[in-house]
Each structure stands twice: as C-alpha cells, then as structure tokens.
Amino acid sequence: MFYVIGLGLCDEKDITVRGLEAIKSSSRVYLEAYTSILMVDKSRLEAFYGKPVILADRDMVETQSDEILTDADKEDVSFLVVGDPFGATTHTDLLLRARSLSIPTRVIHNASILNAVGATGLALYSFGQAVSLVFFTETWKPDSFYDRIKENVRMGLHTLVLLDIKVKEQSEENLARGRKIFEPPRYMSVPQAISQLLEIEETRKENVLNPDSTLVISLSRVGGFPEASSPSDTNQNSGEQRIHAGTLSSLSSLPPSSFGDPLHSLVIVGRRLHTMEVEYASAFAADPAKWKEVAIQAYGVSGLD
Amino acid sequence: MFYVIGLGLCDEKDITVRGLEAIKSSSRVYLEAYTSILMVDKSRLEAFYGKPVILADRDMVETQSDEILTDADKEDVSFLVVGDPFGATTHTDLLLRARSLSIPTRVIHNASILNAVGATGLALYSFGQAVSLVFFTETWKPDSFYDRIKENVRMGLHTLVLLDIKVKEQSEENLARGRKIFEPPRYMSVPQAISQLLEIEETRKENVLNPDSTLVISLSRVGGFPEASSPSDTNQNSGEQRIHAGTLSSLSSLPPSSFGDPLHSLVIVGRRLHTMEVEYASAFAADPAKWKEVAIQAYGVSGLD
Known part of the structure; x- marks a missing residue:
C-alpha cells in the first residue's frame, strides 16, 4: 500500500493516530520537503516514529517517483506531506503514477491552512x-x-x-x-x-x-x-x-x-x-x-x- | 484549559496525537453531535479514549455553554468537533464565551471536508x-x-x-x-x-x-x-x-x-x-x-x- 499522509501544520504530534499507524507499518518513509515545512526538524520526526525518514525534494518527487513507489504493491510505503496531501498538485501526480502502476493507494487527511x-x-x-x-x-x-x-x-x-x-x-x-x-x-x-x-x-x-x-x-x-x-x-x-x-x-x-x-x-x-x-x-x-x-x-x- | 479539538472525518483514529493527549488530560470530554457526525458510535470513542464522553446537542451548546466551561480555568476540558473546529460558527461562539470568562483556550485542528x-x-x-x-x-x-x-x-x-x-x-x-x-x-x-x-x-x-x-x-x-x-x-x-x-x-x-x-x-x-x-x-x-x-x-x- 502506498500511503500519502498529511502531517498537519506544526509538529510531530499533529499527525493522526491512523497516519502514525501507517508509518509504523511502512518499510520506507519519505517526507516531502519543498512545498511546505513543519516547525520541527526531520530528526524529531525520526525519534517520534522510531525509524528513518528520507527527505524528498522536488527533483526526487518529480523525476524519481518510481523509486519512491518501488515495491509499494508488496509492502507499505509512506509519503508524508505537511498539511493535507492535496494541498499541492504534485501529490495528485504521484497518486496518478501509482495508479498507472496498479499500486494500491490510500490518503490520510489532515488539517491544512x-x-x-x-x-x-x-x-x-x-x-x-x-x-x-x-x-x-x-x-x-x-x-x-x-x-x-x-x-x-x-x-x-x-x-x-x-x-x-x-x-x-x-x-x-x-x-x-x-x-x-x-x-x-x-x-x-x-x-x-x-x-x-x-x-x-x-x-x-x-x-x-x-x-x-x-x-x-x-x-x-x-x-x-x-x-x-x-x-x-x-x-x-x-x-x-x-x-x-x-x-x-x-x-x-x-x-x-x-x-x-x-x-x-x-x-x-x-x-x-x-x-x-x-x-x-x-x-x-x-x-x-x-x-x-x-x-x-x-x-x-x-x-x- | 478549554480545548476545542477536531476529530477529522471518519472514526476514532482520525484524531491527532496532540488531540488525543489533550483528551487524556481532560476531566470532562464533550462531543458536539449536531452539525456533523463521525462514522462510529460514541461507545467506540469512549473505549478508545478510556473515559466517558458527554454528547452535546444544540440545546446544550447554545444555552448551557457555561456548564460546559465550568472549571476549565482550573482543569482541562475537551470539546470535540467532527472535522475541524472552525467548520461551524457555533464553536467560534463558544470560544468567545470562554474568552469573556478569562478561560484559556486552545484549538487543535484537523481535516475538514x-x-x-x-x-x-x-x-x-x-x-x-x-x-x-x-x-x-x-x-x-x-x-x-x-x-x-x-x-x-x-x-x-x-x-x-x-x-x-x-x-x-x-x-x-x-x-x-x-x-x-x-x-x-x-x-x-x-x-x-x-x-x-x-x-x-x-x-x-x-x-x-x-x-x-x-x-x-x-x-x-x-x-x-x-x-x-x-x-x-x-x-x-x-x-x-x-x-x-x-x-x-x-x-x-x-x-x-x-x-x-x-x-x-x-x-x-x-x-x-x-x-x-x-x-x-x-x-x-x-x-x-x-x-x-x-x-x-x-x-x-x-x-x-
């Protein structure tokens, strides 16, 4: 399953319980880090999740999306977005790409501005x-x-x-x-x-x-x-x-x-x-x-x- | 502290970690149950929170707001709202009332439609x-x-x-x-x-x-x-x-x-x-x-x- 998870607006505790569970079950966790920012560092997220977080910049998301989606049909992969996942069209693009690869997807919403x-x-x-x-x-x-x-x-x-x-x-x-x-x-x-x-x-x-x-x-x-x-x-x-x-x-x-x-x-x-x-x-x-x-x-x- | 907490759109797991912490610290928990609904029963929320939840209907929120706010200057009281707290003007009213009573308030956002x-x-x-x-x-x-x-x-x-x-x-x-x-x-x-x-x-x-x-x-x-x-x-x-x-x-x-x-x-x-x-x-x-x-x-x- 490819999860696209909204983190809300501020810090590591603004994630939903459902979102946190999806992260815990994921073998890889990406953080989209160019359309918005949280108020805390990646290290604080990693400590909270108990696993590493891979920063995904514009280049990675727009040109290496298949790498992000690798094996998401066999295991859970989480892609974290500040605010709500649909705040930026980039993420819609990523979901379309997953769909074309027949990878199941789920979006976990959160607050946005x-x-x-x-x-x-x-x-x-x-x-x-x-x-x-x-x-x-x-x-x-x-x-x-x-x-x-x-x-x-x-x-x-x-x-x-x-x-x-x-x-x-x-x-x-x-x-x-x-x-x-x-x-x-x-x-x-x-x-x-x-x-x-x-x-x-x-x-x-x-x-x-x-x-x-x-x-x-x-x-x-x-x-x-x-x-x-x-x-x-x-x-x-x-x-x-x-x-x-x-x-x-x-x-x-x-x-x-x-x-x-x-x-x-x-x-x-x-x-x-x-x-x-x-x-x-x-x-x-x-x-x-x-x-x-x-x-x-x-x-x-x-x-x- | 008087917390107004968004529950998100679906079930008990759509609350944020921050929102759940506030509920755990609260001596009373109200659920606003007339401008929107969750997909699950109150009992499921109570089991998840480990404490009772008081249903607040329109009558209670609009005419007995002081009862909801009782002692919120001395202990934590949570008021739960489906979606985001600012989806309905009623909640703005409640926050204004708290302000007039010098009760500190905090809003915990979530996804809304x-x-x-x-x-x-x-x-x-x-x-x-x-x-x-x-x-x-x-x-x-x-x-x-x-x-x-x-x-x-x-x-x-x-x-x-x-x-x-x-x-x-x-x-x-x-x-x-x-x-x-x-x-x-x-x-x-x-x-x-x-x-x-x-x-x-x-x-x-x-x-x-x-x-x-x-x-x-x-x-x-x-x-x-x-x-x-x-x-x-x-x-x-x-x-x-x-x-x-x-x-x-x-x-x-x-x-x-x-x-x-x-x-x-x-x-x-x-x-x-x-x-x-x-x-x-x-x-x-x-x-x-x-x-x-x-x-x-x-x-x-x-x-x-």
Missing part, C-alpha cells in the same frame, strides 16, 4: 478562491493573483493569500552550470507580502486594495503551541501561533519579530464581514478600536459595541 | 465559496445557494455543496407543544441534492446548471477506510470512501446504494478545469469516456487521451 485559517474567526464559507503570492524579482512580477483577489473583493469574499517559500532552490547561474549548490531557504514574511500587494495596486490602480481601509489578518504557525518550538530554538515561544488583525498599513508597520518564524499567511477581509467575525478577531488587533472603526466605516458592519 | 474535498482530484485553489443545501419542505425552499453557485460558475470555479443533516430535530407540533420528542436523524443524499439543485434551476432558469453538461463529483465518507465501519454494521465496506464523477443527470440515476452511508457531499465542477483534474477523477466515473467527452465539449479541456 485552507481550513485552519478559521482560527482567525472568519467564517470559512465566506472565503473565495485562495491565491499564491510568489517572490518578486527585479524583472519578474507576476500579478495574476490581483485579478483573483479582485474577483473575491467584488463579491465581498475573504481571500487567503499563501506566501511563497523557496527551499533548495538553485541560483540561475548554478542551474545553468549544472552545479547542485542550493540557496538558503527563504520564506515570504507578512510585511513583504503586503509590500508586493500594494506595489501591484499602485501599478494596476483598480481600487482593490487600500492601505488604510482594507482589513487583513495575518497568521503565523497556525495551530502552533509553545512546546512546538524546536529544541535548538533559542526563542522558547517561536512555535506559538500568532495572529494579527488590522489594516494593510498597520500590519506592514509592525516589527518583523511580531510575526515570529515562518510560515506566514495573510487573509484579505471581504465585505461579507459579520459582527461576530469582527468581535472574534478584535482580540488579535494591536488597536482593537481602530479595527472596529474600519469594520464599521469601510465595511458597513453593524451591531458592534 | 473543505480541504479533504481534494480527494476528488480537483485543485483546492480552484474552489470558490462553499455553499450549504438545506432540506426543502413544501413551503420552504430557500434558494440563496443558487446565487452563490452562479457566482462561482461565472468565474469558472468549483463549488463544494454541503448537504443538510437533521439530528435531534423536533417536529413543528412537538416543538410547539414543548414535547422533547425527536425525529429520526436525516441526512441528505446526493440524488436528493441534485433534485433540489435542478428544481431551483427550473424556477430561476439562469442557466447555471444543466443536467447533461454540468459535471459533478460526489463524495461519501471522505477519508473512510473499510475498517471504519461500525461493528454493528452489516455492510462491511460501508465505511469506505466513495467518489462518483459524471454529469448531474448521470449521478442522479445511480442507485442510492452506490453512494453508501452518510455523510454525502457534492462538487459542482467549474470551467477552470484542468487536464490532470479530469484524468484523476476519470477513475471515479461510471462512464469515463462520457466524463472526458463532456469535459472536452462543454468545458473546453484539451490534452486528454
């Missing part, structure tokens, strides 16, 4: 399509996300913005020369995301986002507990979930340390905002009075204290 | 807002879901349709007379949902849904394994996940038994459909050739075999 974003207090049914925001370069600033956000904003829906991560990437030069030298991992921060969003608003000027009247909520390490910190981590609470609510400009002016370690996500609040959502998220606002004031004046929310 | 719907092979990023479909009565046929589906369809997005469940409901007569007599639980089936969708299309005639050219995918017991069947269940595989893909009319003509036991959900496929999504879901089609034909002709998908 797409539902855990409910931690903001925003209703999951008021979210439109999610968008991804990639790191801009000097010459490459893809802005199709802006149209998606516009569609959601026009309908009054919230938008989950997933922020880019770059793990085990090669520089253009190293790639061209075939040198397997990798850049240090990079994770987009909330202030950087806001800066990119506003840069595109400046260019497109379609009045989708406004620094002072668009409300946003940031999430870092959703579902994370203080004990989720890695032992090597000097900041004891770095594993703890952090949520901040405010306008685009107020969040971009918070000190970077207030967001804590990656991963970060951002929600652009839509106009179908309800009183209870505003109340719930006001606990995450640096300035709750201002948060409510914008909700009333720019979003037309009524019934607030 | 909102992300596990990826099991269809449809990309989660191509989903618009989710909608709920309630049981129609002779005199009450709320159709606001139709406008939401229309918004998604116009943008080419997929729509997850959550089907109504009625657990521990009173008849109007018993309610009026104050008699605590409850109707047997009811769960909307896929054919019934399709019939309601097409009934509203007939009335509204806005060309949002078409029996023969709108593709849909149904899901029953997502993430369910054969061993998830309840021991009292005579159908050994009733716990197993079932997915069917086809047009609205082809799914509505499948025998009811093909969908298996509740819960059922339905996805209305949007026009941003990609080749890989069609390929993946073709394994769930009773008639894969027809599935692909409609994808090509009505959805304009190219690159299929």
Whole structure:
C-alpha cells in the first residue's frame, strides 16, 4: 500500500493516530520537503516514529517517483506531506503514477491552512478562491493573483493569500552550470507580502486594495503551541501561533519579530464581514478600536459595541 | 484549559496525537453531535479514549455553554468537533464565551471536508465559496445557494455543496407543544441534492446548471477506510470512501446504494478545469469516456487521451 499522509501544520504530534499507524507499518518513509515545512526538524520526526525518514525534494518527487513507489504493491510505503496531501498538485501526480502502476493507494487527511485559517474567526464559507503570492524579482512580477483577489473583493469574499517559500532552490547561474549548490531557504514574511500587494495596486490602480481601509489578518504557525518550538530554538515561544488583525498599513508597520518564524499567511477581509467575525478577531488587533472603526466605516458592519 | 479539538472525518483514529493527549488530560470530554457526525458510535470513542464522553446537542451548546466551561480555568476540558473546529460558527461562539470568562483556550485542528474535498482530484485553489443545501419542505425552499453557485460558475470555479443533516430535530407540533420528542436523524443524499439543485434551476432558469453538461463529483465518507465501519454494521465496506464523477443527470440515476452511508457531499465542477483534474477523477466515473467527452465539449479541456 502506498500511503500519502498529511502531517498537519506544526509538529510531530499533529499527525493522526491512523497516519502514525501507517508509518509504523511502512518499510520506507519519505517526507516531502519543498512545498511546505513543519516547525520541527526531520530528526524529531525520526525519534517520534522510531525509524528513518528520507527527505524528498522536488527533483526526487518529480523525476524519481518510481523509486519512491518501488515495491509499494508488496509492502507499505509512506509519503508524508505537511498539511493535507492535496494541498499541492504534485501529490495528485504521484497518486496518478501509482495508479498507472496498479499500486494500491490510500490518503490520510489532515488539517491544512485552507481550513485552519478559521482560527482567525472568519467564517470559512465566506472565503473565495485562495491565491499564491510568489517572490518578486527585479524583472519578474507576476500579478495574476490581483485579478483573483479582485474577483473575491467584488463579491465581498475573504481571500487567503499563501506566501511563497523557496527551499533548495538553485541560483540561475548554478542551474545553468549544472552545479547542485542550493540557496538558503527563504520564506515570504507578512510585511513583504503586503509590500508586493500594494506595489501591484499602485501599478494596476483598480481600487482593490487600500492601505488604510482594507482589513487583513495575518497568521503565523497556525495551530502552533509553545512546546512546538524546536529544541535548538533559542526563542522558547517561536512555535506559538500568532495572529494579527488590522489594516494593510498597520500590519506592514509592525516589527518583523511580531510575526515570529515562518510560515506566514495573510487573509484579505471581504465585505461579507459579520459582527461576530469582527468581535472574534478584535482580540488579535494591536488597536482593537481602530479595527472596529474600519469594520464599521469601510465595511458597513453593524451591531458592534 | 478549554480545548476545542477536531476529530477529522471518519472514526476514532482520525484524531491527532496532540488531540488525543489533550483528551487524556481532560476531566470532562464533550462531543458536539449536531452539525456533523463521525462514522462510529460514541461507545467506540469512549473505549478508545478510556473515559466517558458527554454528547452535546444544540440545546446544550447554545444555552448551557457555561456548564460546559465550568472549571476549565482550573482543569482541562475537551470539546470535540467532527472535522475541524472552525467548520461551524457555533464553536467560534463558544470560544468567545470562554474568552469573556478569562478561560484559556486552545484549538487543535484537523481535516475538514473543505480541504479533504481534494480527494476528488480537483485543485483546492480552484474552489470558490462553499455553499450549504438545506432540506426543502413544501413551503420552504430557500434558494440563496443558487446565487452563490452562479457566482462561482461565472468565474469558472468549483463549488463544494454541503448537504443538510437533521439530528435531534423536533417536529413543528412537538416543538410547539414543548414535547422533547425527536425525529429520526436525516441526512441528505446526493440524488436528493441534485433534485433540489435542478428544481431551483427550473424556477430561476439562469442557466447555471444543466443536467447533461454540468459535471459533478460526489463524495461519501471522505477519508473512510473499510475498517471504519461500525461493528454493528452489516455492510462491511460501508465505511469506505466513495467518489462518483459524471454529469448531474448521470449521478442522479445511480442507485442510492452506490453512494453508501452518510455523510454525502457534492462538487459542482467549474470551467477552470484542468487536464490532470479530469484524468484523476476519470477513475471515479461510471462512464469515463462520457466524463472526458463532456469535459472536452462543454468545458473546453484539451490534452486528454
């Protein structure tokens, strides 16, 4: 059996009991380590599972999938994915490949940011399509996300913005020369995301986002507990979930340390905002009075204290 | 600490290791049993946890929340929710109430249908807002879901349709007379949902849904394994996940038994459909050739075999 197992969002204890049983029965265990990250090291997973974990980078998953699938028709093989297995299309690809080799497969689901974003207090049914925001370069600033956000904003829906991560990437030069030298991992921060969003608003000027009247909520390490910190981590609470609510400009002016370690996500609040959502998220606002004031004046929310 | 813990979608083993630890440390454990259901009985949870579980119906959660929260500032209390804790706004309400009583809270996330719907092979990023479909009565046929589906369809997005469940409901007569007599639980089936969708299309005639050219995918017991069947269940595989893909009319003509036991959900496929999504879901089609034909002709998908 080829198991594709979601690990949830934080650390080794977010796996399900069913997922852990599948790992225990597996002769090989792979960890997909390039579309997302857990908050803990591979060694901590290995200690918890009592067996070695093989890191699977993009290259391995996309070009050596048959190696991963070897003998999965005769024994159990587990492929671990941070969040839920269907968060990235790569994993669908792997399941298709297994199917074509007549290997039986099972998917063990878990939380992903797409539902855990409910931690903001925003209703999951008021979210439109999610968008991804990639790191801009000097010459490459893809802005199709802006149209998606516009569609959601026009309908009054919230938008989950997933922020880019770059793990085990090669520089253009190293790639061209075939040198397997990798850049240090990079994770987009909330202030950087806001800066990119506003840069595109400046260019497109379609009045989708406004620094002072668009409300946003940031999430870092959703579902994370203080004990989720890695032992090597000097900041004891770095594993703890952090949520901040405010306008685009107020969040971009918070000190970077207030967001804590990656991963970060951002929600652009839509106009179908309800009183209870505003109340719930006001606990995450640096300035709750201002948060409510914008909700009333720019979003037309009524019934607030 | 007041823990709100997601149980995932199927049975006792879908809880996370972290969630199970919280239950073990708790002096009282409540199970919210009216917005969704697991596939197994309370007794199976109790045997797995090694402690009693108190069923919390709507009445208890909405009017006796302080009883649930009693002493949660001094000891651990767990409140279990099928799927992810933020699937229903009721739980947000409970967390707000805890906050107002200065009781510390923690949410332990899990899979919900909102992300596990990826099991269809449809990309989660191509989903618009989710909608709920309630049981129609002779005199009450709320159709606001139709406008939401229309918004998604116009943008080419997929729509997850959550089907109504009625657990521990009173008849109007018993309610009026104050008699605590409850109707047997009811769960909307896929054919019934399709019939309601097409009934509203007939009335509204806005060309949002078409029996023969709108593709849909149904899901029953997502993430369910054969061993998830309840021991009292005579159908050994009733716990197993079932997915069917086809047009609205082809799914509505499948025998009811093909969908298996509740819960059922339905996805209305949007026009941003990609080749890989069609390929993946073709394994769930009773008639894969027809599935692909409609994808090509009505959805304009190219690159299929």
